[in-house]
Amino acid sequence: MRGALAVLLVGAAWFSAACDPFSFSPHQVRFSESERDLTRKNLERIRTLPQEETFRIAVFGDTQARMTETEDGVDALNERDDVSFAIQVGDLTDFGMTKEFRWTQRLLAEIEVPVLTVIGNHDHLGNGSELYEAMYGPLNYSFYFGRTKFVFLDDNSREHGFPGTVPDLEWLRRELPNDGSYDRAVVVAHVPPTNSDFDPALEDDFAEVLRRGGAVLSLHGHVHYFSDRTPFDDGVRYVTADGMEGRNFLVVTIGPGLVKVEQVFF
Amino acid sequence: MRRALLLATLVVAACATAPSACRADEDPDREESLPFYVPSQAKLQFAGNIGLLSAGGGWSWWHRTVDLDLLFGWVPPMQGDDPIYIGTLKVTGWPVELDLGDDWNLRPISAGGTVSLTFGDDYWIFLPDRYPSKYYWASSAVRFGAFVGGSVGRSYGVPRNVDFYWEVGVTDLELWIFLENPRQITFWDVLHVALGVSVGF
Numbered sequence: 001m002r003g004a005l006a007v008l009l010v011g012a013a014w015f016s017a018a019c020d021p022f023s024f025s026p027h028q029v030r031f032s033e034s035e036r037d038l039t040r041k042n043l044e045r046i047r048t049l050p051q052e053e054t055f056r057i058a059v060f061g062d063t064q065a066r067m068t069e070t071e072d073g074v075d076a077l078n079e080r081d082d083v084s085f086a087i088q089v090g091d092l093t094d095f096g097m098t099k100e101f102r103w104t105q106r107l108l109a110e111i112e113v114p115v116l117t118v119i120g121n122h123d124h125l126g127n128g129s130e131l132y133e134a135m136y137g138p139l140n141y142s143f144y145f146g147r148t149k150f151v152f153l154d155d156n157s158r159e160h161g162f163p164g165t166v167p168d169l170e171w172l173r174r175e176l177p178n179d180g181s182y183d184r185a186v187v188v189a190h191v192p193p194t195n196s197d198f199d200p201a202l203e204d205d206f207a208e209v210l211r212r213g214g215a216v217l218s219l220h221g222h223v224h225y226f227s228d229r230t231p232f233d234d235g236v237r238y239v240t241a242d243g244m245e246g247r248n249f250l251v252v253t254i255g256p257g258l259v260k261v262e263q264v265f266f
Numbered sequence: 267m268r269r270a271l272l273l274a275t276l277v278v279a280a281c282a283t284a285p286s287a288c289r290a291d292e293d294p295d296r297e298e299s300l301p302f303y304v305p306s307q308a309k310l311q312f313a314g315n316i317g318l319l320s321a322g323g324g325w326s327w328w329h330r331t332v333d334l335d336l337l338f339g340w341v342p343p344m345q346g347d348d349p350i351y352i353g354t355l356k357v358t359g360w361p362v363e364l365d366l367g368d369d370w371n372l373r374p375i376s377a378g379g380t381v382s383l384t385f386g387d388d389y390w391i392f393l394p395d396r397y398p399s400k401y402y403w404a405s406s407a408v409r410f411g412a413f414v415g416g417s418v419g420r421s422y423g424v425p426r427n428v429d430f431y432w433e434v435g436v437t438d439l440e441l442w443i444f445l446e447n448p449r450q451i452t453f454w455d456v457l458h459v460a461l462g463v464s465v466g467f
Contacts (some may be wrong), residue, residue: 024313025384099443185317
């Protein structure tokens with residue numbers, strides 16, 4: 001009896017390592033090596049790119065479970081050769097479950113240029129933030145591309161119950177010192193600050209941190225429509241990408257005195 | 267919660283290794299003669315989306331054609347910080363039992379369902395107050411599953427039966443996303459396998 005149980009468990013462990021048909025929970029934090037630490041891996045690729053003064057990025061909206069449209073969008077993006085890297089603005093999943101992160105990433109992995117993501121409100125469901133951290137990395141991060149500074153952050157205030165610390169404006173202020181280390185900044189966060197899911201107590205402060213920090217553009221998703229506005233009348237453009245079901249993504253050209261946003265349908 | 271899991275595991279292990287310790291009644295028609303609330307089996311399961319290990323037990327009726335079990339599952343922290351604890355109510359139907367001789371039996375077909383509850387502050391049954399109504403439509407704590415499988419076992423008298431069972435199953439929301447995206451997701455992506463042992467006493 002004891003022997004049989006031992007055989008069963010050893011066999012199960014071997015089978016598990018070999019082809020992994022076992023799942024312990026829809027929320028298990030358990031990814032393969034190629035599914036892990038993707039923000040760092042993509043930033044390393046971005047660092048090796050030629051960092052032109054004027055460059056283009058692609059922006060994918062909420063993917064959730066719209067896999068056909070996402071796949072077609074990836075194909076359309078791969079046909080272009082004028083984009084340095086791509087950004088997905090959050091809501092990679094519908095329910096923040098392990099397999100959803102895996103399935104969406106399987107599509108995004110087909111993008112030929114590096115891809116960066118930010119966490120969306122749906123990705124927070126259950127232990128989604130743990131899954132996001134295991135697959136991509138920190139929820140808030142930043143990097144330089146030439147003279148442009150990119151700052152990605154979690155601003156899903158409602159998921160945290162509006163604690164007054166999401167988005168983390170202290171961190172954002174430190175990341176945007178406007179001290180001459182960059183010429184312009186681009187902020188990427190899932191929820192637009194004018195949306196009711198963004199902490200209303202932080203809306204004006206957020207806009208001020210961006211304005212003082214030298215931001216020219218703030219990229220968002222969440223609302224599932226394309227918009228390009230300056231809601232705080234301070235010259236900072238707030239752009240929302242359409243959801244992938246709209247069969248379009250954005251191509252943004254950034255350079256000295258230049259921010260051009262185009263909607264590309266596929 | 268760890269202690270409860272350990273206790274349940276020990277009960278199963280004790281039943282498996284020292285049958286006489288679990289002797290409840292030698293009446294062959296025990297299921298008719300004992301009070302209805304006395305459990306008739308203990309189970310220990312590996313995987314199946316209800317824990318890396320889940321342990322518990324329950325009741326069996328109509329000569330082992332229907333099992334109802336309550337299992338407590340645990341997933342250790344792997345690449346994150348927190349363990350996951352899951353409680354599951356599981357019903358299994360065993361329509362066919364074949365006698366293989368020498369007290370061995372094969373139940374080639376099983377089918378059943380689970381409803382499970384993931385514990386902890388991260389998971390909710392009803393939409394918390396911070397959301398407007400209908401903000402999300404699916405509870406993050408309650409999951410339904412369905413499975414098919416089989417078992418092979420031996421009856422000893424005491425314990426009455428020891429069965430090894432296997433299952434192939436699906437979980438509601440994973441299946442939902444597969445059905446919405448059959449071109450990008452294969453059925454193999456959605457299926458998961460479970461193995462377990464049931465000890466009847």
